Amino acid sequence: MSRSAPIAVVVTAVEHVAQDIKRFSMQRADGQSLPHFSPGSHVTVEMPVPGGHKRNPYSLMGPLDDPHTYQISVLRVLQSRGGSQFMHDAVNVGDQLQISEPFNLFQPESIARRHILIAGGIGITPFMAMTQRFAAATIRFELHYAVRSRSRAAYADVLSAQIGSHVHFYCDDEGDVLDVRKILSGQPLGTHLYVCGPEGMIDAVLNAAREEGWPEEYLHCERFTAAPSGEPFDVRLVRSNLTVHVPANQTVLEAVEQAGVDAPCLCRGGACGQCETAIISHDGALIHNDHYLSDDDKASGEKIMICVSRLAAGTLTLDL
Amino acid sequence: MSIKSRPRYSELELDIKSKRHIVVCDKNGAAAAQRMLRTSNVAAANTTVLVIGPGADKEEAGAFESMGCDVVMASPTIEAAMFRLDQVFAKATMGTRIYVAGIEGLIGQTVALAQRYGVKPMSVRQQHCGSLKRRVQCVHCKGVTEDVTTQIVTCAHCGVPLFVRDHFSRRLGAFMGVSADAEEAGVLPPIEEVFR
C-alpha cells in the first residue's frame, strides 16, 4: 500500500489545556476543507526535528462540525524520541506542518448496544469525537476517565458540561480507584469495550474483561505506544538498493521514509500489522517492541515491525 | 454447485472462558449441543438451553436437564422459540456465549436476532445439523417460504415460481428467491429436489 500525499496545514491555535498537554488546531494551507474523518481516526504529524524527521500519530478530537479544522492534543513526554517536545517547544500559531490523511483503527462497532469507554490520561483524545457523536445520536455509552491528578485532567470541564451524566472521573492522587470489574459487571449482551491510555492500563483492562468472559471481538484498544529509542544502527534495503542510517532517536520507519522509500504503515504503534517487513539478515540482536507479531514470529528472526522495533547494533538487511 | 455467501459451519466448541452459555438447538442439533457441553464438567450448570421441535419438551429437554443444565426451555416451532429467545437475550449480560445447532433456518434466525442485541454473527458459534431445507424470501413480494427442498419453488405468498439463489441474507436468515421465468414467461427449468 502506498501512502497518499501529505496534507500541508497551518497551525491556527495552540492552547495549554492541562499540565504538559497542549491542543493544536490546524487548517489546510491552501484554505480548502480537510478530509472528512470518523470518530476514532488519527493522523500522523511529520516533525522536522534536527537529527532526523519524526512522525507521530495523534487522534483527531474534532471539531465534528467544522470541515476546515482538525484538533489534536499532545502530551509532553520527556523520555521520548523528541517528537512531543518538538510540538510543545517549537510549534506556534502560523507554522506549517505536514500531516497524513486520517485513518481509523479505533472505530466504534456500529451494531453495539452500548459502549464503555475507558481512558487513562492523554488516552482521552480519541474519545472526544466519539462521545460527541454518541451523545448526538443518543447511542448508549459511559466514559470512565482516569488521571494522575486534577491538573492533568484535560477536557474534564468540557466533558462535564456536555455529557456529564455519562462521565465518571477518577483522580489517582485523591484516592479514586477505577474498578474495572465493577464497570464490567452486569453489562448487557452486545456491550463493546474501548480502552486508550498507558500500556499497563490497557493490558489490565483487557485482561480483566477476558477473565470476565468477554469475547475478544468486543474488546477494542488504541495503543499509541511511543516507539522507544535505542542505539544507532544501519538498515540495508535490498529492493531499493539503499543503506540508511538509523540514529538513536529515530525509528527504522522514519529513517526509511526520510530516505524517500515509501514503506506501508498505519498505526505507527506496533499494533496494526501494516509495516511488517521480512528480514533477510541481521548481525545484531533484534529488539521487538510491537504487539502484533506472535512470540514464535519474534523468535524466528524473520519478520520485524519497523514502526517500533529495532536492532541493538550492527546492520539489519530488509526485503524493502 | 458453488455456494459463496452461504455461512460455513464446523463442530460446536465450548468457550471455556464464558461465564454463561446460551444454547439454541433443534432436534437435529441436540446431540451436537450435548456433546459440546460434556467437554466440561462445569459448563452445564451455567447453561440456558432452548430446544426446538414438536415434542422436544419431553425427550430432548429431559436429556439436557439430566445433564445439569440450569435453565431448560422447549418450543414447538422456531417462531415460538424466537419469542422466548428474545427474552433470554434481553436479560443476558456480557460474558455469555451463544451457540446454535440445527437446520439453516434456525441458525439464520438465531444469528439475526442476536445481531439485534449487538452480537456479531461471527460471535455466535454455529453447527449445521440435519436437513439442508432452505428458508426462501421472494424478492418480489418479500414473503418468506419455509422448508424449501426443491430448486424452483412456488412462492407461498404470491405464487410466482422462484429460482432459489445461493445468496444467503444473514439479516433475514433466508435465501433469496427470484422469478424463475423472468427470461421467457411460462418457460421454467425442470424442478429438482436439491436441498435435503
Ligand code: FES
Ligand atoms: S504501522 Fe502498524 S504495526 Fe507498524
